[in-house]
Amino acid sequence: MANKLHPIKSIEVRTQSYVLNHFEKSKYAKRLRMLKDTHLGEMCFIIGNGPSLSADDLEVLRKNNVLSFGFNRIFLMFDKTNWRPDFYVSQDEKMLFNCQEDVNNLEINAKFIPLINKYFHNIDIKDALYFNMHSSIQGVPVFSDSVDSYIGKSNTVAFSAAQIAVYMGFKKIYLLGVDHNFAVYQNDKGEIINDKSVKDYFTxxxxxxxxxxxxxxxxxSTRAFISMKKYCDEHGIEVYNATRGGKLEVFPRVDFDMIF
Structure with missing residues (x-):
């Protein structure tokens, strides 16, 4: 039986390899291509899951009908607000694997998931829009404006969401709840830093x-945000940090309460 199955497995592996190397020709790219410039000139919010994120602020977005991107376990906020993100992005296979059922149950316009998670980690998300990821060049994440070809890979999902937002035509992007700070994190030297005074997430x-x-x-993550700012500055896309506090200083700060 094993010998009979081996050729089938080999064909599957070759097919997956071809799709990843020629993603722009795939059915997945065709679905992504339908989103090109669908929100040309509009404003959106990219919602992080930091401790500064509040249900009250999300309610403001809901009442003002602002389009937004949410990540990972943002659904843990849903019992506190009627707000829901319009778009969902997750690329961390470890986190996705542990909450796959919750993500499958999300009623959201579009869920963006890396194709490698389906191919190599057996994470198959219902109605997902699968995208391809490319690694950074010499440690610098590449900001892609052709997500039907690839999304530049980085350590922060906000970077991926920003590429999708730009591809969809958004010209003004606000970050909210992107605290850019964790109780336990590492630096480029591989050193682990512990700060017990910091909370990781909103719950x-x-x-x-x-x-x-x-x-x-x-x-x-900082390098990814710098790459994002460079691309957006060069292409007339405004990006502001509306997070209450936190340590992300790459983008100009704005007072969330003054936006509306």
């Missing part, structure tokens, strides 16, 4: 399985 339930999750590298 302690968020990373109850943190022993099985990646330790964030804030140096790498």
């Amino acid at each position: 302690d339930e968020y990373n109850k399985d943190k022993e099985n999750l990646y330790i964030p590298n804030l140096d790498a």
Whole structure:
């Protein structure tokens, strides 16, 4: 039986390899291509899951009909607000694997998931829009404006969401709840830093399985945000940080309460 199955497995592996190397020709790219410039000139919010994120602020977005991107375990906020993100993005296979059922049950316009998670980690999300990821060049994440070809890989999912937002035509992007700070993180030297005074997320339930999750590298995330700012500045896209506090200083700060 094993010998009979081996050729089939080999064909599957070759097919997956071809799709990843020629993603722009795939059915997945065709679905992504339908989103090109669908929100040309509009404004959106990219919602992080930091401790500064509040249900009250999300309610303001809901009442003003602002389009938004949410990530990972943002659904843990849903019992506190009627707000829901319009778009969902998750690329961390460890986190996705542990909350796959919750993500499948999300009623959201579009869920963006890396195709490698389906191919190599057996994470098959219902109605997902699968995208391809490319690694950074010499440690610098590449900001892609052709997500039907690839999305530049980085340590922060906000970077991926921003590429999708730009592809969809958004010209003004606000970050909210992107605290860019963790109780336990690492730097480029591989050093682990502990700061017990810091909360990781808006709820302690968020990373109850943190022993099985990646330790964030804030140096790498900062480089991603710098790459994002460079691209957006060069292409007339405004990006502002409306987070209440936090340590992300790459983008100009704005007072969330003054936006509306």
